[in-house]
Amino acid sequence: MEGSTKLIPIGDFRFCNGFEISKITETKLSNEFENDDEFKALLQATFLEEAVELLDAIEQSLLVFEENHSDKKIVEEIFRSAHSLKGSSRAVGLNEIGEFTHDLESLLHKVKVGQLSVNRGVIEILLSSSDHLRHLVSSAKQGRQIPADPQLRATIQNITSGAQAAYQNIPSAESSGFQEASKEYSSQEQGFNPHSKLPPGDDKIEGFELFASPTGGQMTEHEVKANASLSSHSKSNLATSANVKDESVRVSLSRLGHLVDFVGELVILQTVLEQQKDQIPSQFLQKTVTQLSKITKDIQDISMSLRMVSLKQTFQKLQRIVRDTAQVVDKKVKLDFIGEETEIDKIMVDNLGDPLVHLLRNAVDHGIETREEREKSGKSPIANVQAAAFQRGGKIVIEVRDDGRGLDPVKLRAKGIEKGIIKANQKLTDKEAWNLIFHPGFSTKAEVTEISGRGVGLDVVKTNVEKILQGEVEIDSELGKGSVFRITLPLTLAIIEGMVIRAESERYIVPLVQVYESLRPSPKDRHQVNGLGEVLHLRGENLPLHKLSQLIGIRRPKDTSVSETAIVVRTGAKPFAILVDEIIGHQQVVIKSLGEEMGNLQGITGGAILGDGAAALILDFAELVGRGNRSTTSQPAKMRGVS
Amino acid sequence: MKESTEKSPQNITHNESYLAFSLSTERFAIPLLSAKEVVALPETTRVPHTPPHFLGIMNLRGQIISVFDLRLKLGLPADKDSETSVIICDFSPLCFGVVVNSIDTVLSLTEEQISARPEIESRMNSEYITGVTKSEDRLVLILDLAKALNVDDQLAIHNSRNLKTS
Structure with a gap:
């Protein structure tokens, strides 16, 4: 390469x-x-x-x-x-x-x-x-x-x-x-x-x-109504890139990956230095450390930006998708792009295409009403679909918005009960009802269409965004007015916020996005259920409780009276809790791939270096408890290292 | 992996250098070119559900490297305290560390000085011994580390991910 x-x-x-x-x-x-x-x-x-x-x-x-x-x-x-x-x-x-x-x-x-x-x-x-x-x-x-x-x-x-x-x-x-x-x-x-x-x-x-007329003579011009009307805010940008003369060097992605890795190390070492600088007697050296911090930050920013590419290409591919889909389902759709110049990590762009295609197809096929329905409800026959990207609070937000029929929580709920996803007496907020459509095997349309349907699709979007891109998907919808699918992504995949935990003598890292909450369960909340294992009773909910030391196969020495902390995980379809010995703290870690000789270990997504230089494993709790495969994983977990 | 076996010392024409080291009481050697560097044994982190001879992972200047204990693999007595060094081996794309008791010397050997591996009953599986040589009146076994650790071990590690936790 x-x-x-x-x-x-x-x-x-x-x-x-x-x-x-x-x-x-x-x-x-x-x-x-x-x-x-x-x-x-x-x-x-x-x-x-x-x-x-x-x-x-x-x-x-x-x-x-x-x-x-x-x-x-x-x-x-x-x-x-x-x-x-x-x-x-x-x-x-x-x-x-x-x-x-x-x-x-x-x-x-x-x-x-x-x-x-x-x-x-x-x-x-x-x-x-x-x-x-x-x-x-x-x-x-x-x-x-x-x-x-x-x-x-x-x-x-x-x-x-x-x-x-x-x-x-x-x-x-x-x-x-x-x-x-x-x-x-x-x-x-x-x-x-x-x-x-x-x-x-x-x-x-x-x-x-x-x-075709070789003479350019009179043509029979039928009025053809274009079914899909597409436009872009930046038509001028659509000019072939061949005209753009920009001084640049092509560098292989793996080299950039190495650079980003090393800069990540640099940042971590710099953090240690910054924390310890009070122990340096010399004022001058202390100042130098501060200076170094600033420069390190700049280097980090620049090296991260090297791998950033604009979303333009990804978005432009969507135009064709929307046009073709609209034609097949005979709807008039106007697609707008906002913020296509927003930049995002190249590695993420590659994994973002599929979810976006799914969301747009879904919007055109399911979200938007037929022309007759639109007319009846007094809407313009031309539907608006919008793909927008922007940065907000250190995250990248990508929205797919349509002005279609919106999601009906009542219908969704009924469907959820019919499909056996929820219980008949289960109470759902609107948001929870909307989220049902991310459930595997849930399709809002009665008949399967050739575009999107078959009940696969939206759950794949959720899985891809959460597992591969470390992001989140959420829905906002108003009945009769339209829906918004919002994907929130971290700026980069190379560095994650990690929680450092301890089980016995070993330390592990859990991506912070996986942690919903942590608490010290009192003994009366922990129940041993025959055949089911231990259960944590938490605010009226019963969560399966797993011991980390058991999951990773460490034998516990005789002393069992350790104070334990439970971490609640809700990323998958079914929430659960994991008991760890201690939460040591938070740390930004650079994800490293483990060697090929390790193969794919279930529940381990990679390695990282802790502040004191020791190597630690990054865990995926959902996969570790063996739930990952059933609820959210459609493919074996990939090492998400950068190199 | 195929590359790495090609690099192994089967078709040597002239002098080739070997890195000789001790494991327990026995002496071994590997082609010098496959050794990237030797470092003092740092703290290793155990990886769950891996075979016992897989010591864990270590931090080599920001890179995470797997470390193996050859003695457990070769059936030699493992003395926890006597291990001192890790040979970092580069069999790209694989890069891993092997714990040894001590690094002895670098041998320069011609083809004639290496004899084929003796067909004797041994407690070790002799598949990964590519030859035998003599140094200071002691036998030195030349190892193909990639073979010693890959063939069955990578499988074992691969399989371990299928192990369900109890």
């Missing part, structure tokens, strides 16, 4: 034209590479990385273009991106991508010079092509060069040449959900056949037009 990126020279290396490659070729061949293959592989790897960015840019521009057919600038941008893609892919020997892009470029050229009028069908094909290219690129990434889809190529060529053709089914590499409409096409004068099969329920679409 490290080796593949560190040799990239200074200067933002983007394939905006073919010259960059030759520039690199010169600098590289002169010193580093005697081996041609190695060089080629490196070039390819770099290209593929850039290709993804270019494709992102193309897709974004296409979506804007769909809104505004007359925007020549956007076409220009798409054309330029496609052109770079073509040149670079050929230069690195990925001819299939090159050929395909060449066809695409020809089509775009026609559009650019106005020889081909743009309609929905053309946009569909362009989007399918970008999907297909993505597929080709990702295959190439895995070392497989697969041939481009001949059908799609033929379609593109046909449109470009304006040849008479009849085709059915625009093929697509990654089904985006609405290609099922088989379209019939003929280039007679009125060419378009409105009787073609349209997706059921899609009657609002008057027809797909796909009309």
